[in-house]
Amino acid sequence: MGTAAGMKQGDELLALSDVHMHFGKVAALSGINLTIRKGEIHSVIGPNGAGKTVMMNIINGLYRPQKGTIRFKGKRINTLKPHARAKLGIARTFQKVEVFGGMTVLDNIRLGRHVHYRSGILSGAVYLGRAKKEEIEHRAFIEEEIIDLLEIEQIRHKPVGMLPYGLQKRVELGRALALEPELLILDEPLAGLNLEEVEDMARFILDINEEKRWRVTCLLVEHDMGVVMDLSNRVFVLNFGNMIMDGTPEAVQNHPEVIKAYLGEEDLYATRA
Amino acid sequence: MSTTWLPCGVYHETYAQDHAWWQTRFICGKMVLLAVLLFGVIPFFADSYELSVCNQIGYTILGALGVQLLIGFCGQITLGHAAFLAVGAYTSTLLILEFPWPAWMMQWGLAYPISIVAAAIVAGLWSVLFGLPSARVKGFYLILTTMAAQFITVDFIITQYISQIGGRGQAFSLPPGTIKVGPWVIDSDLKVYFMMIVLVIGCVTVLANLLRSRAGRAWVAIRDNDVSAEVMGINVVKYKLLAFFVAGFIGGIAGAFWISNLAAVSPEHFPWFWSLWLVGVILIGGVGSIHGAIFGSIFMVAIMELLQLAVMPLADSFPKLLMDFLFIKEAAFGLAICMFMIFEPNGLAYRWWQGKNYFNLWPFSY
Numbered sequence: 045m046g047t048a049a050g051m052k053q054g055d056e057l058l059a060l061s062d063v064h065m066h067f068g069k070v071a072a073l074s075g076i077n078l079t080i081r082k083g084e085i086h087s088v089i090g091p092n093g094a095g096k097t098v099m100m101n102i103i104n105g106l107y108r109p110q111k112g113t114i115r116f117k118g119k120r121i122n123t124l125k126p127h128a129r130a131k132l133g134i135a136r137t138f139q140k141v142e143v144f145g146g147m148t149v150l151d152n153i154r155l156g157r158h159v160h161y162r163s164g165i166l167s168g169a170v171y172l173g174r175a176k177k178e179e180i181e182h183r184a185f186i187e188e189e190i191i192d193l194l195e196i197e198q199i200r201h202k203p204v205g206m207l208p209y210g211l212q213k214r215v216e217l218g219r220a221l222a223l224e225p226e227l228l229i230l231d232e233p234l235a236g237l238n239l240e241e242v243e244d245m246a247r248f249i250l251d252i253n254e255e256k257r258w259r260v261t262c263l264l265v266e267h268d269m270g271v272v273m274d275l276s277n278r279v280f281v282l283n284f285g286n287m288i289m290d291g292t293p294e295a296v297q298n299h300p301e302v303i304k305a306y307l308g309e310e311d312l313y314a315t316r317a
Numbered sequence: 318m319s320t321t322w323l324p325c326g327v328y329h330e331t332y333a334q335d336h337a338w339w340q341t342r343f344i345c346g347k348m349v350l351l352a353v354l355l356f357g358v359i360p361f362f363a364d365s366y367e368l369s370v371c372n373q374i375g376y377t378i379l380g381a382l383g384v385q386l387l388i389g390f391c392g393q394i395t396l397g398h399a400a401f402l403a404v405g406a407y408t409s410t411l412l413i414l415e416f417p418w419p420a421w422m423m424q425w426g427l428a429y430p431i432s433i434v435a436a437a438i439v440a441g442l443w444s445v446l447f448g449l450p451s452a453r454v455k456g457f458y459l460i461l462t463t464m465a466a467q468f469i470t471v472d473f474i475i476t477q478y479i480s481q482i483g484g485r486g487q488a489f490s491l492p493p494g495t496i497k498v499g500p501w502v503i504d505s506d507l508k509v510y511f512m513m514i515v516l517v518i519g520c521v522t523v524l525a526n527l528l529r530s531r532a533g534r535a536w537v538a539i540r541d542n543d544v545s546a547e548v549m550g551i552n553v554v555k556y557k558l559l560a561f562f563v564a565g566f567i568g569g570i571a572g573a574f575w576i577s578n579l580a581a582v583s584p585e586h587f588p589w590f591w592s593l594w595l596v597g598v599i600l601i602g603g604v605g606s607i608h609g610a611i612f613g614s615i616f617m618v619a620i621m622e623l624l625q626l627a628v629m630p631l632a633d634s635f636p637k638l639l640m641d642f643l644f645i646k647e648a649a650f651g652l653a654i655c656m657f658m659i660f661e662p663n664g665l666a667y668r669w670w671q672g673k674n675y676f677n678l679w680p681f682s683y
Contacts, residue, residue, distance in 0.1 A: 106548070126547045142542050142544060143545070144538050155535070164532075168527050168532050170526060171530060175530050180332045223549065
């Protein structure tokens with residue numbers, strides 16, 4: 045599961061070419077080119093308002109760019125609705141947690157598997173046979189693969205709206221993982237977390253990227269430079285809708301324009317001790 | 318509301334156990350008692366008036382379930398649900414009175430059951446039609462479009478056109494003996510009661526099953542956060558319309574059921590106030606819970622009947638009370654909603670849930 049037939053590590057998974065997006069007269073993105081390769085963690089950094097979240101919204105279909113193409117696994121997906129892109133294997137988490145507050149943790153994660161459920165409304169209404177069997181199969185998957193990975197056993201029956209922020213972020217990650225995505229968009233997964241939670245979350249991201257079971261390609265938007273430089277294979281730097289550079293973390297750290305626009309002269313991006 | 322806590326010492330070893338509805342022997346026993354009460358005690362010990370109150374409650378539950386699905390589970394605020402009840406009632410009535418049923422079908426009493434199914438489907442589709450604006454609008458705007466459903470359906474189409482069928486122009490009278498289910502002619506409160514119980518249990522079961530399977534989760538997700546529901550792969554428009562269909566379907570069953578209790582069907586049975594009333598029922602019972610629809614219906618109907626009992630003896634000395642009873646009723650409705658909004662905004666179902674947890678966890682507080 046997870047890996048598309050015939051795709052190897054390092055093949056092009058997602059490509060944006062010459063993407064323009066403007067709201068009225070404000071140009072949010074002007075001519076972005078980005079290629080994400082299978083199996084990598086590709087980060088996007090940039091100052092506030094640079095257009096990072098707009099880029100994420102374009103990739104999963106909440107916005108439609110005025111110009112340019114988006115290709116996922118070689119197929120043009122410009123006109124697909126977000127739910128159709130989810131079926132193709134694009135999942136995301138949000139900058140401000142967007143969980144289903146009234147549902148339990150388990151139901152949130154079950155909902156992430158929506159595209160994998162097959163039972164229709166009629167078999168759901170009688171809840172015999174396929175619908176019942178399917179619920180148990182998916183429950184087993186969720187318990188063994190996701191709840192166990194994210195260490196949220198003790199809260200599985202709690203409504204998510206009542207959980208602290210850090211756990212909500214974890215549940216949101218679990219929900220995105222339940223989709224068994226090929227590309228996982230993580231929009232500031234570490235924002236608002238304390239140091240211990242940041243370390244946990246960074247470990248989860250590495251796990252889902254590196255473990256044979258998952259091997260999920262990640263697109264990471266983050267402001268915590270220590271984590272970005274440690275985790276990423278490549279870093280894409282955005283400023284006012286323009287690309288400054290796209291390269292390895294080392295190259296980005298030494299690029300004079302990046303330092304000027306974003307990182308600052310001081311040693312902020314040093315790895316956390 | 319989340320799942321209820323299990324009593325200390327109850328463990329599950331399979332997922333099937335954890336997915337079951339009734340997870341302890343105590344709950345199974347409770348449900349058996351409820352069944353005995355509903356099928357064995359009430360029908361044989363209640364008099365005709367009490368049975369008619371029960372039927373009124375059942376009708377309110379069937380109506381409120383659809384509203385609960387739309388408002389409580391899918392977040393689509395509706396103020397026109399009586400329209401779908403009316404569509405159900407009229408479809409069923411017209412089918413019974415006008416459709417050329419073969420003689421054997423009439424003899425076997427199939428006409429009315431078939432007409433209930435047809436009424437449910439027609440009301441469901443009619444509901445989808447007025448659910449279409451929900452693809453674009455939500456919140457206050459949706460309230461207005463669903464109110465339009467009420468006025469277009471009941472006040473315009475049914476009053477002006479449907480009522481003219483057969484040249485009567487007013488109400489459709491249902492001659493005794495036309496409402497027949499199998500071998501039974503539904504002509505007494507007791508028979509209506511049994512039909513009501515079967516339909517309520519059926520609809521509650523179907524709705525509860527839907528809510529624990531794929532479609533139901535999608536609805537709740539749309540209620541809680543429609544953007545992330547879309548991003549997680551839910552076709553939001555499709556599931557909203559599906560919710561309207563199921564709500565209309567149950568509403569159609571409610572309307573078609575209610576004609577068994579009526580001597581004649583007229584548009585006045587489905588006023589806009591009834592739509593509002595159903596919303597009040599779920600607010601008092603608890604939004605977002607099936608228990609809520611049931612408790613709210615029991616509470617509202619019981620309060621109104623008690624009010625009537627209280628007014629009757631006073632009427633001798635204050636005849637005006639009787640004259641103004643309709644207004645007293647509406648004032649009581651408004652007052653009840655105000656009190657609940659202030660003192661228990663989560664409704665009766667929340668209190669019920671708290672009580673269950675209290676006894677399951679006793680003697681500990683958590």
